[in-house]
Amino acid sequence: MIKRTVFFISDGTGITAGALGKLLEHFPATNFTQIRLPFTDTLDKIKLAQGSILRAEEEDSVRPVVIMSVGNVELRAAIKHSNAYFIDLFNTFIDPLGLELAQAPLTGAGIAHSVMGTKYNDRMEAINFTLNHDDGMTNSGLEEAQVILVGVSRCGKTPTSVYLAMQFGIKAANYPLIPEDFERGTLPAVLHKHLDKIFGLTIKPERLHAVRNERRSGSFYASLDNCKKEIITAENLMRNAGITWADSTSRSVEELSAIIMEKTRKPT
Amino acid sequence: MIKRTVFFISDGTGITAGALGKLLEHFPATNFTQIRLPFTDTLDKIKLAQGSILRAEEEDSVRPVVIMSVGNVELRAAIKHSNAYFIDLFNTFIDPLGLELAQAPLTGAGIAHSVMGTKYNDRMEAINFTLNHDDGMTNSGLEEAQVILVGVSRCGKTPTSVYLAMQFGIKAANYPLIPEDFERGTLPAVLHKHLDKIFGLTIKPERLHAVRNERRSGSFYASLDNCKKEIITAENLMRNAGITWADSTSRSVEELSAIIMEKTRKPT
Numbered sequence: 324m325i326k327r328t329v330f331f332i333s334d335g336t337g338i339t340a341g342a343l344g345k346l347l348e349h350f351p352a353t354n355f356t357q358i359r360l361p362f363t364d365t366l367d368k369i370k371l372a373q374g375s376i377l378r379a380e381e382e383d384s385v386r387p388v389v390i391m392s393v394g395n396v397e398l399r400a401a402i403k404h405s406n407a408y409f410i411d412l413f414n415t416f417i418d419p420l421g422l423e424l425a426q427a428p429l430t431g432a433g434i435a436h437s438v439m440g441t442k443y444n445d446r447m448e449a450i451n452f453t454l455n456h457d458d459g460m461t462n463s464g465l466e467e468a469q470v471i472l473v474g475v476s477r478c479g480k481t482p483t484s485v486y487l488a489m490q491f492g493i494k495a496a497n498y499p500l501i502p503e504d505f506e507r508g509t510l511p512a513v514l515h516k517h518l519d520k521i522f523g524l525t526i527k528p529e530r531l532h533a534v535r536n537e538r539r540s541g542s543f544y545a546s547l548d549n550c551k552k553e554i555i556t557a558e559n560l561m562r563n564a565g566i567t568w569a570d571s572t573s574r575s576v577e578e579l580s581a582i583i584m585e586k587t588r589k590p591t
Numbered sequence: 592m593i594k595r596t597v598f599f600i601s602d603g604t605g606i607t608a609g610a611l612g613k614l615l616e617h618f619p620a621t622n623f624t625q626i627r628l629p630f631t632d633t634l635d636k637i638k639l640a641q642g643s644i645l646r647a648e649e650e651d652s653v654r655p656v657v658i659m660s661v662g663n664v665e666l667r668a669a670i671k672h673s674n675a676y677f678i679d680l681f682n683t684f685i686d687p688l689g690l691e692l693a694q695a696p697l698t699g700a701g702i703a704h705s706v707m708g709t710k711y712n713d714r715m716e717a718i719n720f721t722l723n724h725d726d727g728m729t730n731s732g733l734e735e736a737q738v739i740l741v742g743v744s745r746c747g748k749t750p751t752s753v754y755l756a757m758q759f760g761i762k763a764a765n766y767p768l769i770p771e772d773f774e775r776g777t778l779p780a781v782l783h784k785h786l787d788k789i790f791g792l793t794i795k796p797e798r799l800h801a802v803r804n805e806r807r808s809g810s811f812y813a814s815l816d817n818c819k820k821e822i823i824t825a826e827n828l829m830r831n832a833g834i835t836w837a838d839s840t841s842r843s844v845e846e847l848s849a850i851i852m853e854k855t856r857k858p859t
Contacts, residue, residue, distance in 0.1 A: 327692065335849075336845045336846050337849060338845050338849065339611065343610070345606070345607045346684055346685055348703050348705070349696035349702050350689070350694050350697075353694060361852075408691045410684060412614065415684075420618070420678070421618070424593075424621055426593075426621060429617045435614060437616070450749070451749070454749065481718070482715050482718045485718060485722075490606070575705060575711060577604045580604070581604035581606065581630065584627070585629060
């Protein structure tokens with residue numbers, strides 16, 4: 324497999340530049356080493372970065388890729404004295420967008436992820452809400468929830484809720500469907516008045532069996548038979564209640580969250 | 592203030608395209624309306640998107656910005672029949688990077704955020720670990736933690752821990768510093784052997800007072816005097832223990848996490 328080193332160089336957190344690292348998944352035949360260099364905001368730090376770029380080139384026998392977001396024009400030019408393939412967010416995006424908007428961009432460090440950023444407080448409040456309403460922990464304040472996820476234990480409700488809160492500022496509660504719900508055959512009573520914001524998750528029995536076995540190996544709870552039975556019952560229950568659901572088996576929390584946002588039509 | 596609508600059009604989750612939305616913070620004089628259109632993977636959906644683009648243009652009296660990540664070449668071309676300023680991640684990034692790598696990119700939908708993505712399982716495991724080790728909930732398994740955050744109650748430990756886990760797959764525990772620690776004047780005993788992975792957070796008294804007052808208005812706990820005293824004592828305690836800390840008052844969780852990654856030198 325071909326090796327390549329990719330540097331994310333930023334005068335701020337490097338998070339926007341780093342997000343583009345996801346695009347490397349489009350090139351599965353290359354084995355990427357990803358190195359983040361945040362807060363690279365002085366000539367000294369840029370010299371250190373250049374040393375790392377040179378060493379990576381020697382090691383891989385091919386020039387590295389540098390994805391960079393640096394506002395200061397002199398620092399930007401200095402980095403480019405290195406031998407690398409540069410993707411410069413200012414050259415490529417921000418400056419041309421400034422022309423379109425007829426507005427000069429701010430070039431200070433760390434603009435994108437400051438606490439002044441759009442909706443920051445909403446996101447922090449959503450995280451607190453979501454952690455306080457994980458796993459049916461409390462029924463109080465459910466009217467504040469924007470989404471309530473339901474599904475059998477260990478089907479992915481918690482990480483999906485946390486992602487919805489962190490990424491989109493959505494107050495996402497989650498509620499497990501448990502044996503007493505299956506016996507009764509209906510959703511927990513407290514959820515009945517919130518049907519419009521409930522979204523279901525399901526999972527393939529084999530996968531659930533594997534996940535539960537990691538924690539409680541050999542238990543009835545983790546047995547394939549019990550997993551099958553719980554899932555069939557939970558899906559019937561959701562169908563009868565008219566709840567839309569998605570299968571988490573081969574979907575990431577990013578994909579599940581995007582589906583949930585789409586289906587529940589929350590403004591972002 | 593000038594109004595502009597920005598569309599994020601993707602055949603997948605739209606998360607990578609959406610991350611570039613952070614760059615809009617560089618243009619504070621424009622009032623952006625951001626609209627995400629994930630899973631836009633058929634001609635029908637593109638026609639719907641084009642209707643929305645047209646309505647936005649009419650409403651704003653200026654053409655919208657479209658940030659797009661669509662693998663299929665025909666769909667890509669179809670979108671561009673609209674009147675908009677296009678930032679096309681394939682044209683701008685992926686295709687040129689493919690030339691540099693001498694490798695054709697995968698063009699299927701939703702490549703970047705599939706469960707096959709790099710380190711996905713590590714991230715999910717880190718989230719579970721972090722939620723189970725929030726707020727000093729348990730001492731068991733602390734040897735598995737990669738970072739342990741300490742600080743006074745409500746200084747930002749929880750959202751920062753969750754962000755470290757979600758974004759970087761870091762197992763981040765957090766431990767509150769509480770009155771009995773202050774009386775004793777040392778860190779909780781259980782933390783002594785983990786000094787190398789402890790990072791401190793602090794906060795300005797006025798800000799802590801405001802945050803605590805939201806939940807427990809008028810309490811001794813929330814009083815400015817108590818906040819001042821706790822913070823001075825906590826900082827002394829961290830100083831004596833040789834713990835590096837950062838002030839969360841005017842920093843986002845993204846900034847704090849980048850600082851923590853930098854100072855504790857975790858590989859990403």
